[in-house]
Amino acid sequence: DGGITQSPKYLFRKEGQNVTLSCEQNLNHDAMYWYRQDPGQGLRLIYYSQIVNDFQKGDIAEGYSVSREKKESFPLTVTSAQKNPTAFYLCASSIEQTANNEQFFGPGTRLTVL
């Protein structure tokens, strides 16, 4: 089955520690995205990548970093510089980054920083 996987589903970390969230897709999509959701709010774009070895900051990139070394993988690192890291994180992909293309979403990772 084609799709997007994110692991783990729940993640707990101590304050001050960096943590990396995994996102893998086998849909052969060029574009990938990371979103954050906070209670009562919509999805806010953290980073996106249109193609391998290229990525761009989204609306709330501060305190996060990404890499896109392989087409199928787009890991997100939440660094200690992110002031409010506790949130629900969603990864998505689309065939390519154009306005008409729908995004396909993974199941999400809920990160709690203690």
Next chain:
Amino acid sequence: ILNVEQSPQSLHVQEGDSTNFTCSFPSSNFYALHWYRWETAKSPEALFVMTLNGDEKKKGRISATLNTKEGYSYLYIKGSQPEDSATYLCAPVENTNAGKSTFGDGTTLTVKP
């Protein structure tokens, strides 16, 4: 960041009721608008993508209309069923934004049997 507003924030209806909700966005620089459905414990799934003023899309009991001149889209659900319970997200795309979507906060629909 594009200012996207969805209303109402939440909605409770009885099974069989028809309902609708709104997505408002700046009409300038509009390129496309996506609707997604997000059921609890699942991933968001695409419902529609709309690009033309006056566009109307339909999938079963769910339909959507688009007015790009005044900057709004309506989502209609006819004869709501409990399985329609979900959060509905709209995501307009500006033509100056490299294809990136800006999501509204969503409308959460609860359909009571």
